[in-house]
Amino acid sequence: MDELDALRGMRTALAEEEPPDALAARIQWRTGTGSAAPESAPRPLRRRLRLPLAGGLAAALAAGAAAIVVTQPGSDAPDRPRPPAEGNVLLVAATNAEKAPLGAYWHTRSISGDIYAVGGSAKNFYKVDARQGNESWTGRDGRGVSVYLDPPDVPLTAQDAQKWRAAGSRRMVRVPDPEGGAGSVSLDMAGTGTAVPSPTSPGDLAYGLTPARLDRLPTEPKALENALLGLKGNWRAYAATAKKEPIRALRGRERVRALSDVTIALLSKAPAPPKVRAAAFRMLAAQPGVRAGGRTTDPLGRTGTVISLPLKTTVPLGLYTAPKQLGTYTRELIVDPARGMLLAVRDLVATPPKGSRPLPPGDDGKPRSLTAKNMPDRFSRRGDLASYEAFEVAQWTDQAPPH
Template sequence: MDEIDALRRMRTALAHEESPDRLAPRTDWRSGVAPRPRRSFKVPVLSVISTAALVAGAVVVISVTSSPAPDEGRPVRMGESKGPLEPGNALLVAATNVEKGATGKYWHTTRITGEIYAIGKSAADHYKLESRMQYDEWTDSRGKQCVAFGDLPARPWTALDKQKWEKAGAPTTVEFPIPEGTGGLFLKPTRTGGPCREVGERRFLGMTVKQLAGLPTQPEQLEKALLNIKGNWEAVSSKPGERPIRALKGDKRVRALSDAAGTLLGVAPAPPEVRAAAFRMLATLPGVKAEGETTDPLGRPGTVISLPVETTVPLGIYTAPKQLGTYRRQWIIDPDNGTLLAVRDLVATPPHGSRELPPGDDGKPRRLTVDTQPDRFHKRGEVSDYEVYAKAEWSDAVPR
C-alpha cells in the first residue's frame, strides 16, 4: 500500500458527495439571520443557490453569546508571590491531597484549549480574539475511551476587545496573518454536541493504562521512567524518528519532562499516587518556580507554578521555528484538591526580530517575521494560549 492509497482510505465516510439540493440550504450559513448584504441582486427563484449564500462573504451581526473570559484583561504579573514560597510548596501540598482522592470507573476530563489572536494592523488599533476547542474524554481502566469534540465559536478576549470588535462592525468572520499565510476565525455559533464516540485502546505517552498504573510513585523513579520514553520530544526538529527524553539536554529535557508531567496530571487516567509523584517531580525540575495566586481562564482561583519556555508549540510536529517571542508556561493548580486547573502560556518577550527558515521551493531563503505572529501586539505578561480543565475527575457516571 503506498501513501496515496493510505490517504484514500482515510476519512472515507466524509468522501460521500451530497446532492446540490441538500447542499444549497446548508451552505447558506446565514439562514435565519437578518443579512446586511453589500450588494443586491434579484433573488434566484429556481436556482439552487440562494442569494444569501452568494453573498456569504458579507458581514452579519450575530451577538456573541458568551461573555469574555473573566480576569484576563490585566497582564499577569510574573514573579509575584505572596511570600517566601518554596518552589515546590504548592506542588507538594497538591501531591499530598491528590493521594487522598478517591478513584472511579472513568477518568473524565473536559478540556478547552484557546489561542489568542491579534486582529488589526497596529498595536494601537487592534483587538484580540480567542479561538476555542473543547474535548471531552472518558477513559476506563482498560484504556477504552469515549471522546467528544466541540468547535466552540471564537470570541473577543476581554471586555475592551469586545468593544473594539463591535466598533469594527462585529464581523463574524475575521482574517489575520499567521506564519503559514492567512488564518481565519468564525465567531458565529457552531454545530457541536452529540454523544461521545467509542474508541479502541488509547495510549498515553506511549503507555497503556495498565502501564500507567505501574509507573513509579516516587518522583525520582518516575523521572527515570519518563526519561526512557521514546517519542518526538523536540519543538523543532528536522530529524525524523523517536528518541528517549534522556537523549535531550538542559532546557529541552526539562520542557519534555514537564510536558509528560502535564499529560499525567491532565488527560491520562494515572492513579492518584502517580499524579502525586508527577506533582513532586515537577517541583524538582530546574527553572520551575511558584508564583503565587491567580485565577484560571474559567475564573477559578489557583496557585501558579511556572517554567520559562523557548516556544509553546506542541512537541514533535514542526521542522521549522514558528515563533519569535519567548514564553512563560504556567500550571495553575488547586493545591487543596490536588488538581490541575489549567496550563497557559504568557508572553515573556514579545515577538521581535526575525529568524531564518529552511529555503522554500524556489530555493530562495525565507524568514519568519513578526508580522506573521498571532501575538505580535501582545505585551509582556499577556496570555498567548491556554488549556483549561473544566473537569478532571474520577467518575462512575456513564459517558455521554
C-alpha cells in the same frame, strides 16, 4: 514516524543556564517569586493541537457537539500575584491528589485558546481568544468516548469586546495566516457545535501511556522520574533529522521540558491512578528551576497558584508546519493545591515576534516564510497571554459516557 512524533519534532525550546540565585531558591523551595503575495480568500482557521496537552490525535480530532460557558481568560489589568501560603504547594497538591477515589472512567473536559490580534496596526487592533475544547471519558481498559467542543471565539477582554462591537460585531473576523501563508484565516465568533461523540481506544493516549502502563508506573517520585526518562520519542528542541531517543539522553532544561510535557499529561488527560498523579506532582517539585509564584486567576476564572517552569519556548504553529521561531514564550502551570488539581497551562510572551524565517515546502509543495506581521501575537508585549489550556473537569467517575 507517527503524527505525535511529528509534533514533537516541530517543538522548539531555548535552553538557559540556571542562575545561582535560582538554584538557591530551589533548594529552599517553599515560597518564591516565580517568576507579500496577493491575499487569497480567507479560510476557516485550522485548529492547532498542543502536543503536551492533547490526549491523542484521534481524541483531539474526534467530531462531537457540546456547548460550554467559560469566563473570559483575560482582564483589562495584568494579574498581580499575591504571595503563596507557606509550604510547597506542589507537595500539598500531591497529598490531596492521592486522596482522590478511583472510578470506572477518567473524565476530562478542557478548553484551549490561541490569542489573535485583529487589526492592521499596533494603534488599532483588538484581541480574540480562538477557542476549542474536548471532553472525554476513558475507561480502565483505555476505551471510551471523546467529544470535540467548538465554542465561539470571543474577544479576550472587555476592552477588546468594545472594540469588536465598534467594528460591527462581525461573526467572522479575519487575521493573517499564522502558518506562513500569504492570505488570511477566519475566526468564528459564533461557533458551530455540529458533531457527535466518537469512540477512543488505548492507542489514542499520549506518549503511549496506556492504562496498563500507567498502572505499572512507580508511585515514588524519583522512581517515577527514572521510569519516564526511558520514554522514547523525538524530544530534541533542534535536530537536523528526527530520531527517537529516551528522555534521559537530554540534558539541562531540555530534559526538564520533556519531563514537564509528560507530567502535564499525567495531571490532565492521562487516566493515571491517584498515587501516580501524586508522584507526578512531587517529581515536578524536585525539577531544577521549578518555582512557586503567587496566586492568580486561570482562564476559567478559578483561583490557583502559579508554578513557573525554567523554560523559554516557542509556540507550535500546527500539525503540518514548522514551529514559530520568531518570538519566545514562557510556560506557567496554575495549580489548586487544596483540590490536588492542575487547573491550567498558559504560555506568555517573553519576546514579541520579529523578523522572518523561511519554511520548507508545505502542504501545497511550495516554500514559504514566516513573518512577524503574520503572527497572532504580533502586537503583544512581554507578559501578554499567547495561548492556554484549562481543565474544567479532571477526575475519576462512575458515570457512564454518552453514546
